[in-house]
Amino acid sequence: MSSIHFFVEDINFVLKNKRKIQKVLAILSEKEGKELGEISYIFCSDNYLLKINKKYLNADYFTDVITFDYCVGNKISGDIYISIERVKENSKIFSQSFFNETLRVILHGALHLCGYKDKKPKEEKIMREKENFYLNEYSKF
Numbered sequence: 106m107s108s109i110h111f112f113v114e115d116i117n118f119v120l121k122n123k124r125k126i127q128k129v130l131a132i133l134s135e136k137e138g139k140e141l142g143e144i145s146y147i148f149c150s151d152n153y154l155l156k157i158n159k160k161y162l163n164a165d166y167f168t169d170v171i172t173f174d175y176c177v178g179n180k181i182s183g184d185i186y187i188s189i190e191r192v193k194e195n196s197k198i199f200s201q202s203f204f205n206e207t208l209r210v211i212l213h214g215a216l217h218l219c220g221y222k223d224k225k226p227k228e229e230k231i232m233r234e235k236e237n238f239y240l241n242e243y244s245k246f
Contacts, residue, residue: 142182
């Protein structure tokens with residue numbers, strides 16, 4: 106499970122329950138029929154992620170997560186940037202705990218690496234169902 110790494114860029118943030126999160130990500134990759142490669146989660150500010158959004162995706166708006174997919178074959182690998190400011194805001198909007206919203210976004214990024222999309226309503230529905238399934242898996246630990 107040492108192939109999942111957590112980093113912090115320009116904010117003060119400590120992710121709790123890293124080992125449990127690594128376990129649920131291993132379960133996710135296994136249940137989705139994928140091999141776990143190198144995944145780096147980078148927690149940052151809105152402005153940090155906005156710069157990445159502009160530079161690499163030509164998009165000028167705040168977002169909670171950006172996933173860079175480096176998957177090869179059946180092995181999932183990538184860099185997943187998460188704005189902690191967006192996650193805090195979204196946790197209030199969706200009446201979720203900050204930790205649960207953080208975990209949802211962590212799972213969301215991994216699901217993108219597994220090939221799931223969320224641009225169309227049907228894709229978004231499947232993505233939410235998958236997120237909820239793996240949030241439930243996490244709660245079993």
